[in-house]
Amino acid sequence: MAVGVVPAEINGWPPNCACDAETEFSSRPMYTPPSPANSLNCQSSISRPLFWDVIPLCDLYSIVHVVLLPSSLRLLSNPISLRSRNGAPGVDGRQSQSQPQTQSRFIDALANLGLGPSTWAHAGVAVYTAILPTTDGYVARSDFLRQRLQDFPFSISKIQECASPLRKYVSCRVLPASINSEDGLANVVEQAAGVIQWGDLEASVSILDLQQYLLCLTQELHDRLNNAPWTTPHYIARKRVALIRGRPNLTAGGPIYRAARSLGFDLVIIDDEGHWLQADTDENRMHREAFLATDMTEDSGVVDRIIASITRYSLPIHGIFTVSDNFFVTCARVAEALGLPTNPVSAFQTSVDKHRSRLLQDAPGQTARVSSVDELNALLALPPSPNAFRPVYPVIVKPTRGWSSECVSKVSNPEDLATAVSKATARHGSAAVIEPFFDGPEIDANFVLLDGDVLFFEVADEPPCNADRHDASVQDTFSPEALTLPSALPDAEQEVVRNTLRDLLVRAGFRTGVFHVEARVIRSNSEYREIEGTVDLVRKNDARETTAECKLIEINARPPGYRVSVPSRHTYGVDYFAVHMLAAVGDYERLKLAARPFDHMAEDRTAGAQYWSRLVYVPAPKAGVVRWSASGGLSPCEWLKRRRPDLADKIVLAVDYCVPGDRVELFTDGARTYVAHVLVCSRVSRRDAIERGEEVLKAFDIEVEVV
Structure with a gap:
């Protein structure tokens, strides 16, 4: 196995990592085990000794790990002090006599990508991984590697993606024997689709830690890339897509604009005069190609006005979409009139x-x-x-x-x-509408469909809200309080959910796209119960063989809202906004690629989920005006992380909705008013994720002045 480097006491190491130097990957075969360590001594031209290894990660990728030791170590030419940890040999830096620092082509190749430290004489250990797709193809998404490596359990210093969207990538088949010089390593860096610079490691390390680090690093990369092609064999034409209603702010719209850029789409916004994206500024041009000011009054003429704006535009538009519920039918009518891909108008009218x-x-x-x-x-x-x-x-x-x-x-x-x-x-x-109340666990079910077939499906659990109580009054609300992924429902019940809701979507007339469906499971063998202070969905004490049923609450023919889409994107690696746009232009090949979840496997966790996650909604504590004076000008989310570093390590994403001077109410349009959302994760257990989420909610502090 290749030699990599890791600190003797690594901070943040995944406590449940299944890898170790003895078992390697025996529990789940991944790929051909790597060859023994190969080492290069390039001291004549490179200022730091290194180790490297070529690994056939899977059918889709090969990777090359390169580990650069501190320049104070002189491998093969100067003595190296070895020490042991638990009996294992190690390396220990010893300051050598001053030697000339000669730049190398390998170092230049890294520097040309913006990688590497400011000085190559620093005492840390640098670790790099080059990602090499094994087949030629056109780049499906420019930020593919960042998407697949989000929340990686090892520290990442930088990610450089070298492949532009829509461009053709020519594969680089690397054999260990082909890298026999510094130039060979430089060629790998220059031909890679992406290069990762991991967080610098300490010089003092045991060989056992070193080996275990690369083993676990490699398996984690495998689980993220094994089923996800970066390229497609077919040419991808550049297309233009129009968004009806440009979102109220950058927080809500950011995931859409970023996905459009990474997919190589030119984005056109259609919205009312005076929208914040209308001004022709440098910042706005980063998010959209053009803004078509249109009267969006929801009357009988809105379809014709949108069509007129599109036809007046000088460039062709290949697809149209919206994430605004009240414009679904309008959007479908416009698409039908222009001959653009869409589900039937009647399906949206039903939803x-x-x-x-x-x-x-x-x-x-x-x-x-x-x-x-x-x-x-x-x-x-x-x-x-x-x-x-x-x-x-x-x-x-x-x-x-x-x-x-x-x-x-x-x-x-x-x-x-x-x-x-x-x-x-x-x-x-x-x-x-007056309808039955279905008593049972409430869920969010998200689907990616292609011509009626399920490409991806997930279930998230919504814990009981105020209106779920048996003594709830008509004034209590169904405003959600949290969301937990993956679901704790038994596999058989999740299969009932999948089949029932998919059939209802198809019966309504939907065939292709992203669908966010809310439902309840009646006669479930699970119930919400408090165990040692934590309320979670657990198996009933008197569970018996029953026929669970899934009862529809509502169909949302769109991705989950920007807030609810966050845990899915981070937990499973599926970007629903990208899928939504690809469906809108009829790019079904890339849609299939975008619907690939991670390939993680863990006990008690849905296949594909990299961890358990808990999305916490933070309600306004009272009505009044928001102030930040007590936090010294920090936003409530940043203030929370500053006060509670123990929780900050578990927080994946935290978003504030308010700034000083904003007025908040306890309720908005009959639903709870939220001031923030926070996503926490755990690789330990679902219960651990829920407990951390509850701690976040208790520790969150926002100053609201009653005026």
């Missing part, structure tokens, strides 16, 4: 109308649609009949149009029904 979508899985008398309290009273006064609506409490009342749990009520008695209907009909001027 945005919660009454119509409820009827996909309904029984006579279960569900009703009313436009007012008077209409409700008239409906309840009708004489009994086999199919007459008769509510069986508790029921759910919600607007037929709406999102984010706005004005959704659980009604447990007839006296509160009119109150809930009045609240629902006041939102968006829509009617109210």
Whole structure:
């Protein structure tokens, strides 16, 4: 095995890493074991000795690890002090006499990519890995390596991706015998699709640690790249895609704009006059090619106005999409009129109308649609009949149009029904749908479909909210409090969810794209219960053979919102916004590539998940005006990480929604007002992720002044 370097006491080493020097990868065969260590002594031209190894990572990639020792070590020419850790030999730097620092072609190759330390005489150990796809092809995504290496459990100093989007990459087949000089290593760096510079390591290290480090590093790379081609064999034409509604700010829109750039799309924004992306500034040009100011008033003429803006634009547009719920139908109509890829208009009409979508899985008398309290009273006064609506409490009342749990009520008695209907009909001027309350674990299920086939599917668990309580009143909300991935539902129940919801999507008319579906599982063998202070979804004490059913709550024909898409992208490596755009232009080959999750395997964890994650929603503590004075000007998220470094290590991403001077309310449109979201992860256990998430929520401090 190649020799790499690691500190004797490495900080942050994954505690559950399955690799060790004795077993290597015997638990799950990955690839042909690497050849014995190869070493080069380039002291005549290179200022630091090195070790290297060529590894056939999988069918798709080969990798080359290169380890540069401190310049104070003179391998093969000067004595090296060896010491042991647990009996293993090691290397220990000893300051040698001053020697000339001669630049080398290998060092130049790294420096040309912006890699390497400012001085090559520093005492640390530098580790590099070159990534080499094994076949020629066109680059599917320019930031592919960054996407696949996100939250890597080893420290990364820099990632340099050398392949431009849409350009052809010519593979470099590297054999150990072909690297017999410094020039050979330089050629590898220059021909690699990407090069990783890992965090510098200490000079004092045992050989056993060194070997174990590279073993685990290699397996982690394998699990991220094994099933994910960087290139496609077919030519990729540059295309232009239009986004209807450009998102309210950079926080919400950033994942879309970044995905468009990495895919090689030219992005055109269609939105109202005065939108923040309209100004022709350098910063805005980074996010979009053009802005088409259009009257977006939601009336009968909006489709024609959008079409007119597109046809007036001087360059062709190959696809159109939106992530704004109230423009799904409009977007589909525009796409149909222009002959662009889309699902049927009728499918979107079903998904945005919660009454119509409820009827996909309904029984006579279960569900009703009313436009007012008077209409409700008239409906309840009708004489009994086999199919007459008769509510069986508790029921759910919600607007037929709406999102984010706005004005959704659980009604447990007839006296509160009119109150809930009045609240629902006041939102968006829509009617109210009255439907059964399904008692069971609530889930978010995300699908990537291609012509009706499931390319990727995942389930996330939503813990009970206020309205789930048995004593909940009509004023309690269904505002989510957290999200946990992967799901703790039994595999058989997740399969029921997959099959049921996929069939409902296809029945509604959807064939291709990303779909975020909310549902509940009734008669599940799992329930939420507190165990040693932690509430989680666990197997029932009296669990028995039952036939679980999945009951639809609503269909969102889009990626999860930017907040909810974060845990999926980080946990599984699937970027739903990229998939959404690829579907919009009909690029189904790259869509397949974008839907590939990681290849991690772990006990009690869904295949493909690199860890357990917990998304925490931070609600406004009270109504008032946000201040940052107590934190010395730091945002609440940064202030949290500064005060709690023990939690900062577990935080993947933390996003503040407010700045000083913003006014926040306890509720917005009938749902809880949030001031931030925080994603935490754990490679130890699901319970550990939940506990860290709860600690984050308790420690989060935002100053709200009542005025």
